Amino acid sequence: xxxLGAFGWQALLPVxxxxxxxxxxxxxxxxxxxxxxxxxxxxxxxVFGCYHVSQQNTFTGRLTPAMLEEVLRTAATxxxxxxxxx
Numbered sequence: 322x323x324x325l326g327a328f329g330w331q332a333l334l335p336v337x338x339x340x341x342x343x344x345x346x347x348x349x350x351x352x353x354x355x356x357x358x359x360x361x362x363x364x365x366x367x368v369f370g371c372y373h374v375s376q377q378n379t380f381t382g383r384l385t386p387a388m389l390e391e392v393l394r395t396a397a398t399x400x401x402x403x404x405x406x407x
Contacts, residue, residue, distance in 0.1 A: 322369065323393065326351075330355075334348055334349075337359060342359040354369070367396065371388075
C-alpha cells in the first residue's frame with residue numbers, strides 16, 4: 322500500500338487496526354519513504370509513505386519524479402511485481 326501524505330497515513334492506520342492488522346506501538350510516523358510491515362492473518366502488509374503529489378510539493382521540489390518513482394519501485398519490489406512484465 323502506498324499512502325500519499327501524512328493525512329492519508331494517519332487515516333489509514335486505524336482502519337488497518339480495525340481490519341485486524343497489527344499496527345506497531347508506538348504508531349509509525351509518516352515520512353517520505355517510510356515503510357512499515359504489519360502482520361495479519363494473511364501475512365505481512367507493507368505500507369509505504371510518500372509525499373502527496375500536490376502542486377505545492379511538486380512545484381517546490383519537495384517531491385521530485387525520482388522520489389516518487391523510488392517509493393513506487395520499492396513498493397512494487399515488496400509486492401513481488403518489480404521487473405515483471407504483463
